[in-house]
Amino acid sequence: MMKRILVACGTAIATSTVVAKKIEEVLGNKGHQVYVDQCKAAEAPSKAASFDLIVTTTPVSGVGDVPVVQTVSFLSGVGMDQDIQKIMDILGLE
Amino acid sequence: MNFDSFFSEELIFFINASSQEDIFKQMFQRMHELGYVKESYLEALSEREKVYPTGIQTERIGIAIPHTDSVHVNKESIGVAVLEKPVSFTHMGTENQTVEASIIFMLAIQKPEQQLGVLQVITGLIQNNDLLQSLLLANDKEKIISIIQEYSKKLNV
Numbered sequence A: 001m002m003k004r005i006l007v008a009c010g011t012a013i014a015t016s017t018v019v020a021k022k023i024e025e026v027l028g029n030k031g032h033q034v035y036v037d038q039c040k041a042a043e044a045p046s047k048a049a050s051f052d053l054i055v056t057t058t059p060v061s062g063v064g065d066v067p068v069v070q071t072v073s074f075l076s077g078v079g080m081d082q083d084i085q086k087i088m089d090i091l092g093l094e
Numbered sequence B: 001m002n003f004d005s006f007f008s009e010e011l012i013f014f015i016n017a018s019s020q021e022d023i024f025k026q027m028f029q030r031m032h033e034l035g036y037v038k039e040s041y042l043e044a045l046s047e048r049e050k051v052y053p054t055g056i057q058t059e060r061i062g063i064a065i066p067h068t069d070s071v072h073v074n075k076e077s078i079g080v081a082v083l084e085k086p087v088s089f090t091h092m093g094t095e096n097q098t099v100e101a102s103i104i105f106m107l108a109i110q111k112p113e114q115q116l117g118v119l120q121v122i123t124g125l126i127q128n129n130d131l132l133q134s135l136l137l138a139n140d141k142e143k144i145i146s147i148i149q150e151y152s153k154k155l156n157v
Helices: A015-029 A041-050 A080-091 B020-033 B041-051 B116-126 B129-137 B141-155
Strands: A003-009 A034-040 A053-056 A068-070 B012-015 B055-057 B062-064 B077-090 B098-108
Touching: A003 A015, A003 A041, A003 A080, A015 A034, A015 A080, A015 B116, A034 A041, A041 A053, A053 A080, A068 A080, B012 B020, B012 B141, B020 B041, B020 B077, B020 B098, B055 B077, B055 B098, B062 B077, B077 B129, B077 B141, B098 B116, B098 B129, B116 B129, B116 B141, B129 B141
Parallel strands: A003 A034, A003 A053, A053 A068, B012 B077, B062 B098
Antiparallel strands: B055 B062, B077 B098
């Protein structure tokens, strides 16, 4: 089944849009099709359950057992490769 | 992306400011006068920055991408400010980590889902130290526009 990633940021105006696209692109280049959706950080608790992973630029809480990667590397470019690896490890992708 | 609909020389700023508040005020004043943002934009922007800070430490240069809800925007645009001296911003995703920002990209965005192109141009710039450096060294508005325009063409989004 296609892995599902929820991308969250403060207001879902700018950052989650770019981060979602970037993740889709990088994982796509590695041969992994993933489903990516985006939301405001405050909406994460109500959406979390149907996702395998949350990637967020700002802290999120109340998301239960769903793993969370908080990072700005997809914006700053600093540390992006490590974060991609972390995401792939969590999702069990090779 | 329609470059001219987002970037223009009238929205390029060279600012000598001592605080984030001062930067926001100076950029807002012109963007409001020119009709890009509503009266309510400044307060909404400042409030959002407190809750969801937008400072980002890139490879070498600190930047910030302040933005707020689309209801405060009249006409989509990007204000670009090069600061004479860096000003402290709280780093995105943290409560008290700061970053010394030298370049500000103020995003006045209305339909985020349709604005991926311009957002990709901005993140692309942020991730390119040479380009940020050239923006810092530019000494007129024309030069800033031409750097961003050239990059945007290359990116072809």
